[in-house]
Amino acid sequence: MRVALIASHRKAGAYEQTFGISMPPLSAAYLASVAKERGYDAKFFDAFALNANEEKLAELISAYDPDIAAFLINASTYANPSIKIAKKLKEAGNVKYVVAGGHHATFTYSLLLKNGFDVIFLREGEVTFSNFLNEIKQGENFENINSIAYIKDGREIKVNPKVNYVMNLDELPFPLFEIYDKEKYDMGVLDPGSKVITLETSRGCPFNCEYCSVTKMWGGTWRFKSVDRVIKELERVKELGYKWVFFIDDNFIIPIKKIIDERLILLDKIAKSSLKKLKLIVQLRADFVAKNQWIVNKLYEGGIRLTFLGIESGDPETLKNMRKNLVPNDSALAVSLLSKAGIIVHAGFILGAPYETEKAMNRTISFAKSLIDYGLDSAQFSIYTPLPGTDAFHRALKEKALLTLDWDLYDTLHPVERTKISPIKLFLKDRLAYYSFFLTKGIKGIRKGTLLSAPKREKDVYLTNGTRFIIRRIPRYFAGICKLPFTAIALWFKLRKKPEEEDLVELEKIMEMSEQSLKEIKILEQKAIQKN
Numbered sequence: 067m068r069v070a071l072i073a074s075h076r077k078a079g080a081y082e083q084t085f086g087i088s089m090p091p092l093s094a095a096y097l098a099s100v101a102k103e104r105g106y107d108a109k110f111f112d113a114f115a116l117n118a119n120e121e122k123l124a125e126l127i128s129a130y131d132p133d134i135a136a137f138l139i140n141a142s143t144y145a146n147p148s149i150k151i152a153k154k155l156k157e158a159g160n161v162k163y164v165v166a167g168g169h170h171a172t173f174t175y176s177l178l179l180k181n182g183f184d185v186i187f188l189r190e191g192e193v194t195f196s197n198f199l200n201e202i203k204q205g206e207n208f209e210n211i212n213s214i215a216y217i218k219d220g221r222e223i224k225v226n227p228k229v230n231y232v233m234n235l236d237e238l239p240f241p242l243f244e245i246y247d248k249e250k251y252d253m254g255v256l257d258p259g260s261k262v263i264t265l266e267t268s269r270g271c272p273f274n275c276e277y278c279s280v281t282k283m284w285g286g287t288w289r290f291k292s293v294d295r296v297i298k299e300l301e302r303v304k305e306l307g308y309k310w311v312f313f314i315d316d317n318f319i320i321p322i323k324k325i326i327d328e329r330l331i332l333l334d335k336i337a338k339s340s341l342k343k344l345k346l347i348v349q350l351r352a353d354f355v356a357k358n359q360w361i362v363n364k365l366y367e368g369g370i371r372l373t374f375l376g377i378e379s380g381d382p383e384t385l386k387n388m389r390k391n392l393v394p395n396d397s398a399l400a401v402s403l404l405s406k407a408g409i410i411v412h413a414g415f416i417l418g419a420p421y422e423t424e425k426a427m428n429r430t431i432s433f434a435k436s437l438i439d440y441g442l443d444s445a446q447f448s449i450y451t452p453l454p455g456t457d458a459f460h461r462a463l464k465e466k467a468l469l470t471l472d473w474d475l476y477d478t479l480h481p482v483e484r485t486k487i488s489p490i491k492l493f494l495k496d497r498l499a500y501y502s503f504f505l506t507k508g509i510k511g512i513r514k515g516t517l518l519s520a521p522k523r524e525k526d527v528y529l530t531n532g533t534r535f536i537i538r539r540i541p542r543y544f545a546g547i548c549k550l551p552f553t554a555i556a557l558w559f560k561l562r563k564k565p566e567e568e569d570l571v572e573l574e575k576i577m578e579m580s581e582q583s584l585k586e587i588k589i590l591e592q593k594a595i596q597k598n
Contacts, residue, residue, distance in 0.1 A: 380433025
């Protein structure tokens with residue numbers, strides 16, 4: 067039997083747009099490994115890597131003749147193309163089950179089931195997917211499979227909410243990295259021709275930012291792989307010819323002594339082995355770096371060459387409302403420390419939270435530009451987006467503040483919720499913030515004579531590549547600015563179509579059930595803590 071693993075979204079995401087980096091979804095390698103263990107053949111279809119539209123991707127999948135079409139719907143923007151492709155596959159009649167999992171699928175399962183999907187895997191998927199594949203061979207009784215929503219008797223939606231969490235991540239199957247076409251995943255502007263892959267060392271997050279679904283999806287306990295397991299995975303991807311590795315952990319390090327010690331052991335092992343040739347990318351909290359300055363050199367020695375900091379805002383009140391618990395001074399210090407250590411620093415900022423004033427947004431844009439003097443290399447400006455599963459989404463549902471349920475617009479580049487300024491003004495402000503930041507950085511580089519100066523450090527080589535890439539794209543940026551008014555008008559027409567009340571009610575039910583599941587998750591986490 068065959069399983070097609072499908073990433074349906076063709077458009078570039080934030081990393082592709084900002085850095086020109088294309089990365090494979092780690093979930094495909096995990097699920098392919100699960101399928102192989104259960105005796106299935108598996109093949110991965112990535113619309114972005116294949117540059118295939120929905121019709122072409124459906125043709126490629128049909129040619130593979132799978133029994134199961136499994137869609138990876140982590141981001142909301144994957145929902146609409148997944149639904150369209152799923153319908154095409156069902157119409158062709160050669161797929162027995164159309165299933166899905168991921169962040170968005172977990173928190174919108176009833177909408178997907180009503181649009182042709184047979185089974186949705188809720189939250190963590192490896193164990194659930196394994197049980198599903200086994201059940202298909204045994205007799206197709208889904209009632210005893212935990213963590214799924216499915217269609218029973220062709221009409222009724224059933225939910226088995228009990229969570230299948232793997233508390234010891236070493237028990238996860240070893241990812242089948244061979245599922246990827248390595249040549250499709252490139253570091254682009256920073257290191258052309260070098261291949262990049264995704265790994266994880268942990269799941270969960272002890273923090274509780276109100277716009278983030280990580281805690282709702284993975285739990286509040288930080289679960290991690292052993293150092294030996296991470297080393298084995300790094301050795302494997304190095305053997306396969308990858309040079310860059312993005313650890314997709316939402317926080318590579320958190321302020322718990324046991325975890326810091328584990329990370330230091332991992333970094334030390336990498337530094338003292340042939341793995342030091344790998345270039346690592348991680349996500350860090352700025353306040354952790356600021357309060358643990360000694361660790362910065364350890365990060366560099368352990369191979370980390372690029373960091374993402376979720377700074378989010380330069381306005382203290384906005385940060386407080388976001389439950390981010392950051393202060394701007396810590397962010398500035400973290401940028402400075404990492405940059406001086408030779409690590410590329412990329413920061414994320416969010417504009418347009420419903421409680422944020424225009425003055426606060428302007429403060430964030432100004433703060434981002436000021437960080438250039440501290441060594442900030444790149445920035446992305448996202449529009450505040452209440453994604454399904456987040457507290458922000460739940461609040462927006464209750465307050466009837468959502469402007470649309472067109473998931474194509476839930477890409478953090480378009481406004482989808484009422485805010486203190488008009489959605490069109492917010493859209494234009496966000497776009498212009500991008501241009502303004504990089505224009506400011508370019509002007510400062512010219513004044514200092516560093517814009518295209520001879521590279522002095524390894525970091526400078528990558529940044530010079532990136533600068534040349536941006537310079538080559540200046541005509542495209544200028545064309546984008548000229549098109550902004552027309553793009554804004556098109557957005558205005560899209561936002562005129564209001565969400566269906568029936569869909570809003572369905573999503574409210576899911577959020578309520580999710581709150582119940584969280585209680586079960588906390589019990590599981592407490593048992594795990596007591597066991598350890």
